Amino acid sequence: DEYIEYFSSVAGMEKLLAVEFEMLNDLQNYINSMQKQIDLLQSEVDAIRLDHQAAVDDVDGYLSNPVNAYRLIKRLQSDWSAFEESVRIDSSRTDFLSAMAANRRQVHFPSKEDVIGSAVALVRLQDTYKLEVAELASGVLNGIKYGPSMSWQDCFLLGHYLYEIQDFNHTVPWLRESMELLKNEEYDKDAVTLDFMETVVTYHQEMGDFQTALELTNYILSIDAQRDQLRDTKYYLERMLSDGVKTGLMHEIAPNRGDYHLSDDYKRYEQVCRGELQLTPTEERPLRCRYDSNNVPHRLLQPYKVEELHLDPRVVQIHDVISTHDMEAVKRLAQTRMSRSQVRNLNGSAASTANYRISKSAWFAYEESEHMQTMNRHMGDISGLNMASAEHLQVANYGIGGHYEPHFDFFTDNCTFKASEGNRLATGIFYLSDVAEGGGTAFPYLRLLVKPQRGSVLFWHNLHRSEEPDYRTRHAACPVLKGSKWIGNIWVRVRNQDRERPCGLLPDHEVSLEYKHLV
Numbered sequence: 001d002e003y004i005e006y007f008s009s010v011a012g013m014e015k016l017l018a019v020e021f022e023m024l025n026d027l028q029n030y031i032n033s034m035q036k037q038i039d040l041l042q043s044e045v046d047a048i049r050l051d052h053q054a055a056v057d058d059v060d061g062y063l064s065n066p067v068n069a070y071r072l073i074k075r076l077q078s079d080w081s082a083f084e085e086s087v088r089i090d091s092s093r094t095d096f097l098s099a100m101a102a103n104r105r106q107v108h109f110p111s112k113e114d115v116i117g118s119a120v121a122l123v124r125l126q127d128t129y130k131l132e133v134a135e136l137a138s139g140v141l142n143g144i145k146y147g148p149s150m151s152w153q154d155c156f157l158l159g160h161y162l163y164e165i166q167d168f169n170h171t172v173p174w175l176r177e178s179m180e181l182l183k184n185e186e187y188d189k190d191a192v193t194l195d196f197m198e199t200v201v202t203y204h205q206e207m208g209d210f211q212t213a214l215e216l217t218n219y220i221l222s223i224d225a226q227r228d229q230l231r232d233t234k235y236y237l238e239r240m241l242s243d244g245v246k247t248g249l250m251h252e253i254a255p256n257r258g259d260y261h262l263s264d265d266y267k268r269y270e271q272v273c274r275g276e277l278q279l280t281p282t283e284e285r286p287l288r289c290r291y292d293s294n295n296v297p298h299r300l301l302q303p304y305k306v307e308e309l310h311l312d313p314r315v316v317q318i319h320d321v322i323s324t325h326d327m328e329a330v331k332r333l334a335q336t337r338m339s340r341s342q343v344r345n346l347n348g349s350a351a352s353t354a355n356y357r358i359s360k361s362a363w364f365a366y367e368e369s370e371h372m373q374t375m376n377r378h379m380g381d382i383s384g385l386n387m388a389s390a391e392h393l394q395v396a397n398y399g400i401g402g403h404y405e406p407h408f409d410f411f412t413d414n415c416t417f418k419a420s421e422g423n424r425l426a427t428g429i430f431y432l433s434d435v436a437e438g439g440g441t442a443f444p445y446l447r448l449l450v451k452p453q454r455g456s457v458l459f460w461h462n463l464h465r466s467e468e469p470d471y472r473t474r475h476a477a478c479p480v481l482k483g484s485k486w487i488g489n490i491w492v493r494v495r496n497q498d499r500e501r502p503c504g505l506l507p508d509h510e511v512s513l514e515y516k517h518l519v
């Protein structure tokens, strides 16, 4: 069966929970049956010990009794073999192992890629929303306690994985947190624990984080001053610090200067996700909410609730468009068809997965379901466009940390669209769920953050009337901090829209050229 990837969406993780429920039962059964077996063994051993002691106290007297002689011989001939045999077959052990094998056949267990994927998602959230490691580790998100705390082992393993993928900047605070939590354990002064802490000193030293290495070293020495090698390390670390030496992996494997994540464009996007960059009051003042039937005769009695979010380019969010019934049906249909979202490569070759778009998605022809036809009709009424040039419906689900970094919906390579229905003129994002925290749609150049609201549709044009790309429409899906985000995308192409949206001859695209540099 196919490879399932867990970190890219919440859909599918419920299965893991169901299997974990089974495994808890299996393990409990194992423990109970072991317990019974151990109690039984104990009582048998106690009985033998009693007999045995009597024999040792008076060897001659004991052995001269024919019953005792018989019992001793019988014990050694058969009882001890029986003990051996029962430990050898140990049915509780084999039962548990075969139950586990069955569980493993039921679902794919998460792979190491899944663990690393979810670790990367966690640090992405940490960066984008400026979360404190200590808060995150204690289960707090934006001041609210949502879940159980992470143990020192959780934090250590996370740091360890980040170390493995050479993300040293994130490794440091997680290892630090892990050591802080370990210091609160009652076994924190045991020799084995101190040995372990010493290896963590080595991690920091190798990274070039001499300060943390020294702090931990001092802590260990304060408990056990007899560690000679560590005293040498302390001396070495102090010298490195006072000389201001910068060596170690953190400095040698320097972040790639060309990394888009270090660019102003990306920082701007993160600021919009956090709500730090917003529309100014002057920009917000002319924005209106109104009922509008969009000149569609059958909508006269049921006009749309249109909220203007931006005027030029025009971006609107239309509320209460589709029903809960339709949304649930679409999501149910999508569940079984979702796979990791792919992105087109600029050279027009086959699509592939990419870290900048982490979600699961599936494409649907509208004929597949009346609920999808309903979405198609709404997109026609909202856009006023000819839906003959609409792409299939794309349903997507983002899990925790799932995101889609800034991009344009229009194609920038001529070959992709010239031969087909033309470029992507309009985008409609149907929000099929609310998102508890994060997961907004961000327009970095417009300083606009749209909060997903179930049943609403976000709509805008990607092209100017001249059919030139409108670079101001660059947008992104901010990482989901809490919840599971579902959307349905409908893109409408320019072909056959001459009547619906006549071409403009003015060089109207010039207003957006200054935003072009990131294509």
Ligand SMILES: O=C(O)CCC(=O)C(=O)O
Pocket (backbone or CB within 6 Å): 404, 409, 429, 439, 440, 441, 442, 475, 476, 477, 478, 487, 489
């Ligand atoms: O999920 C979102 O909010 C935006 C999605 C998007 O931009 C896309 O799928 O092209």
Ligand SMILES: [Fe+2]
Pocket (backbone or CB within 6 Å): 407, 408, 409, 475
């Ligand atoms: Fe998009």
